[in-house]
Amino acid sequence: MSRIKLSVAVAAILALALFFSTGVARPNVALAASCVGTDACTGASGSIGANSCNGDRACYFKDGDVGDNSCNGQQACYFAGENGSFAAGDGSCNGDFACSDSGGQGGSSSIGSNSCNGDHACTNNGYQGNGSIGDNSCDATQACDHAGDDGGHATIGAGSCNGGAASCRLAGTGGDATIGDNSCNGVEACFDSGSNASSSVGEGSCNGDFACTLNGYFGSGSVGDGSCNGDHACSNNGEEGSGSIGDGSCNGDQVCVQNQTQIGDCRENDDTPAFCEPSGRRTKNNVSGAIASIFGNPNASPTSQAPAAAAAPATGTLKPPSTGDAGLAATRSSEQTALVLAASLVLAAGLLGAWRFRRA
Numbered sequence: 001m002s003r004i005k006l007s008v009a010v011a012a013i014l015a016l017a018l019f020f021s022t023g024v025a026r027p028n029v030a031l032a033a034s035c036v037g038t039d040a041c042t043g044a045s046g047s048i049g050a051n052s053c054n055g056d057r058a059c060y061f062k063d064g065d066v067g068d069n070s071c072n073g074q075q076a077c078y079f080a081g082e083n084g085s086f087a088a089g090d091g092s093c094n095g096d097f098a099c100s101d102s103g104g105q106g107g108s109s110s111i112g113s114n115s116c117n118g119d120h121a122c123t124n125n126g127y128q129g130n131g132s133i134g135d136n137s138c139d140a141t142q143a144c145d146h147a148g149d150d151g152g153h154a155t156i157g158a159g160s161c162n163g164g165a166a167s168c169r170l171a172g173t174g175g176d177a178t179i180g181d182n183s184c185n186g187v188e189a190c191f192d193s194g195s196n197a198s199s200s201v202g203e204g205s206c207n208g209d210f211a212c213t214l215n216g217y218f219g220s221g222s223v224g225d226g227s228c229n230g231d232h233a234c235s236n237n238g239e240e241g242s243g244s245i246g247d248g249s250c251n252g253d254q255v256c257v258q259n260q261t262q263i264g265d266c267r268e269n270d271d272t273p274a275f276c277e278p279s280g281r282r283t284k285n286n287v288s289g290a291i292a293s294i295f296g297n298p299n300a301s302p303t304s305q306a307p308a309a310a311a312a313p314a315t316g317t318l319k320p321p322s323t324g325d326a327g328l329a330a331t332r333s334s335e336q337t338a339l340v341l342a343a344s345l346v347l348a349a350g351l352l353g354a355w356r357f358r359r360a
Contacts, residue, residue, distance in 0.1 A: 032068075035059065046081070049090065053077065064103065067092065067113065075100045080109065084126075089113035089135070097123050102131065107148075112158070115139065124149045129172070134158035134181070142166045150174045154194070157181035157203070164188065164209060170195050177216075180205065180225070188213050193221065199238075202247070205229065214239050224249070224265070226273045232257060248273040 032050035035041035041053050043061035049068035053059035058076045059066065064086030071077035071093045078100040080086040080093075086103035088111040093099035095118045102125040103109030109126035112135035116122035121138055124146045125131035131148030138144035138161045147168055148154030154172030156179045161168035164187030171177040177194030180203035184190035187209040193199035199216030202225035206212035211233045215221035221238025224247035228234035234250050236258040237243040243259040250256035250263065252270025266276035 046086075055096075062086070064088070070094065071099065073098055073119075077102070079104055084108060085110075087111065089115070092116050093122065095119045095121055095141075099123065099125065101127050103127070107131070109133075109148075112137065116144065118143060120145050122147070126154070129153060129174075131172075132156065134160070137161050138168065140165055140167060142169050144171065145169045146173050147171045147177070148173070152176065152194075152196075155179065157183065160184050161190065163207075166191055168193070171199070175199070175216075177201075183207065184212065186211055186231070190215060192217050202227065206234065208233055208253070210235050212237060216243075219243075226275065227251065228256065230255065230271065234259060248276045 034048050034050060034052045034054060036054045037058055038056040039060050040055060040058045041048065044059045046062065046064045048059065048066050049070060051068060052066050052070045052072065054072045055074050055076055057078050058073060059071055060078045061082055062077045062080045064081035066077065066088050067090035069091045070088050073094055074096040076093050076095065076098045080099050080101065081103045084103040084106050085108040088099060091114045092111050093116045097119060098121045099111065099116055100123050102122055105128045107126040107128045107130065109131045111122065111133045114135055115133050115137045117139045118141045120142045121140065122133065122144045125133065125144055126148045128150060129148045129152045131154045133144060133156045135158045137156050137158060140162055142165055143161050144156060147156065150173050152172040152174045153176045156168060159182045160179050161184050163185040167186060167189045168179065168184050170192045171179065171190055172194045174196045175194045175198060177199045179190060179201045182203060183201050183205045185207045189206050189208065189211045190201060191213045193212060193215040195217050197216050197218050198220045200222040201212060201215065202223060204225055205223050205227045207229045208231045210231060212223060212228050213235045215223065215234065215237045217239045219238045219240045220242045223234060223237065223245045226247055227245050227249045229251045230253040232254045233252060234245060234256045237245060237256065238260065241260040244262045245256060245259065246263060246265035248266040250268045251273060255270055256263065256268050
């Protein structure tokens, strides 16, 4: 064997060893660490994205799919989806108990991206009931805690239930609550709405501290598009009775409080929306378009809501995205790499020894 042939053979062997040792040929192993913490993914099923389920019992017996940078915190997604249905998008359910028990016990919980970030933000969402939360929503402490719980239904649009603690807490618990895009942003803005009864809020409505709180509580309350924006606006609407508010109405602080009547479009405004004519009628222009120009795109992430992606822990294990045993794949991968390197070195040494023996 010539020196040139021997050099080529040794170089090929070393290149092969480098290929395997860098992880290029290791499928099903996430690049960022997940499932780091005491019992972080014990008993978990469903997929787990990169840098997710980190924290003590973060995804303990979780049953459902979790995106990247999600379910980080103590018991963040603890028992979520157990005997039910649960799914969380990217950048969601970060905080202690953020989405624990959601979708459990025959319930259903669907959470979009960049949503439910904060301690207890969406605890028990859809537990024994049904909860659906859009993108960029419910980002505050207890923002949507127990929404759609206890056999109830809660449907929350994009860019809603942010800006303050308990904004949509208990919405639809034992009842039915529907909240449109860009609505119910503020401290307890739609707190307890539709609890044990029925509540409906349109797009771009009920923004302000305590706006529409207790809407339809043990009764029936409905609010149209672009209405009830202001602190305490439309609070207690339809509580233990029936209250209906049309589009572009009741905007201003403390207007239409405890309403139990039917209020039409563009009425009772301290701050009249742009889509209302001076005569008090709604224009023929697209109301949704006008609302979007005022409140922005609900699919754009608010600056104050979802936390930045947490850095991967300095130490820990890598995990396959579809199992709860975080350390198993990393351990096996390390063992395989060591074996490949050892075999490569032995083979290279053998070739070199044979060449030297032949020369002698």
